Amino acid sequence: MSMTDELTLDVQALRAEFPVLGRKVHGGKALVYFDNAATTQTPKAVLDTWVDYFERYNANIHRGLHRLADEATQAYEHSRDTVREFVNAEDVREIIFTRGTTEAINLVAQSWGRSQLVEGDEILISRLEHHSNIVPWQMLAQEKGLTIRIIPVDERGELDMAAYRALFTPRTRLVCVAHVSNALGTVNPVSEMARIAHEHDARILVDGAQAVAHTRVDVQALDADFYAFSGHKLYGPTGVGVLYGRFSLLEAMPPWQGGGEMIKTVSLEEGTRFAEPPHRFEAGTPAIAEVIALERAIRWVTNLHFELLEDWEQRLLKHATERMKGIDGMRIIGEAPHKAAVISFVVDGAHSQDIGLLVDQFGVAIRTGHHCAQPLMHHYGLDATCRASFAAYNTLEEVDYFVDALQRVVTMVRD
Structure with a gap:
């Protein structure tokens, strides 16, 4: 029996350790923090x-x-x-x-x-x-x-x-x-x-x-x-x-x-x-x-156990990738078979900054820009991408909320 069979990651209990995750933004919307590759949030113990x-x-x-x-x-x-x-x-x-x-x-x-x-x-x-x-x-x-x-x-x-x-x-x-x-x-x-x-x-x-x-x-x-x-x-x-x-x-x-x-x-x-x-x-x-x-x-x-942490983040990545691919005109940049929980993407006909600002109005924090990786952006013929990145405290429900918000934003920028 593996460690992941014996133990589970209690994500809701984990979230309670992060005061900022209880914040409401933009008129009472729950904060969904998907900018973890830039900076993770900090638990109360720290x-x-x-x-x-x-x-x-x-x-x-x-x-x-x-x-x-x-x-x-x-x-x-x-x-x-x-x-x-x-x-x-x-x-x-x-x-x-x-x-x-x-x-x-x-x-x-x-x-x-x-x-x-x-x-x-x-x-x-x-x-x-x-x-x-x-x-x-x-x-x-x-x-x-x-x-x-x-x-x-x-x-x-x-x-x-x-x-x-x-x-x-x-x-x-x-x-x-x-x-x-x-x-x-x-x-x-x-x-x-x-x-x-x-x-x-x-x-x-x-x-x-x-x-x-x-x-x-x-x-x-x-x-x-x-x-x-x-x-x-x-x-x-x-x-x-x-x-x-x-x-x-x-x-x-x-x-x-x-x-x-x-x-x-x-x-x-x-x-x-x-x-x-x-x-x-x-x-x-x-x-x-x-x-x-x-x-x-x-x-x-x-103390989270890395085996559990990796398994959970990969579930988040897989779920987000599958759902995002259902958005017309959305393209994921970088689909290596061995990835950490990061999704970089562009939307046809929309600037990444506009996508990021509009998604933020739904309470979702993502990163936009060249991510201090301009040579890589130029390789793909891009100036910028949007980036959603996940951490131990993120949930599948947050992923669904983000993808639904992203779908609405993509519709908005095209109308």
Whole structure:
């Protein structure tokens, strides 16, 4: 008997943990929140943890000897160990706290990339990437004379793995790829991509922002060299994220930012000696409350059991896909066989922004635009799509309400 046979996900009980889901908008309509790929909502347990820090032990960490400083430091470092366990890192020193996925990727670019890459080296980047896994590498490439080569994507939204293998040359040093596409929901074969990269003595950086809230992540099984994610897409707070890095790489990397906390000693005459990872990469006072709240969010989502969570989100995705395909003129963009709970779509003869604004009048929150994935949009000949993305607290009834509202909106824009 599988775990999903023994346990069930009580979605209604789950929803009661999210105060915002009880809101009424636009004249008393129930809020239907389908913008989870941008930011998930936050359960009361996480909110309480954040407030508890400020009410009981608000103090700076690592530097004080008093009781509050000690409690804050212990809670902060306990969060680091929880993250280590969450992604199955080998060593707690491989976990660096950042402001989010974007800062984590920039840290790798400015520290590892700046120190390890030289003119003529090549970086492989998939066409599915979020701008945060493109722009830092473009900036570095322009500065250092690097070459960026593009891993193509097919019409279903899958990476062309044959083309990926063919892109490697003796100058390939790094692969940058999303675990899950934020714009399409495509789940990329990261472990296979890592194996191929390592066969060519290249490193791989994985943007895990869209993966960690939806599937169990094991950085050792994936064989990722770097893995980045954000708290606010994991039922946690904004302003905090994580960079996992293989310790042998972190140990050889120079600091990115200088200041307090990341030093061993500072001398005006003899210079500065830097701390070991991870503190070398955490200059200044960090987002202490957010890191502690992130630990609570991780425990919350882990307690749901990922097998149940994935099964429920796939039910939502399947039901929404089947019903939406019944809308005349509606076209889903990206139908890879292995997808997370994201549906990107366009409506013939209607601008995505108009669709989003009108659906919002029914109380349904979706995302419209290029989703910080303009190269991917251009691949499909589009400037923008609408995107509905689901989370553990969404229901089949909400999906039905959304599709009915969407049908009415499509009729409205055509009349």
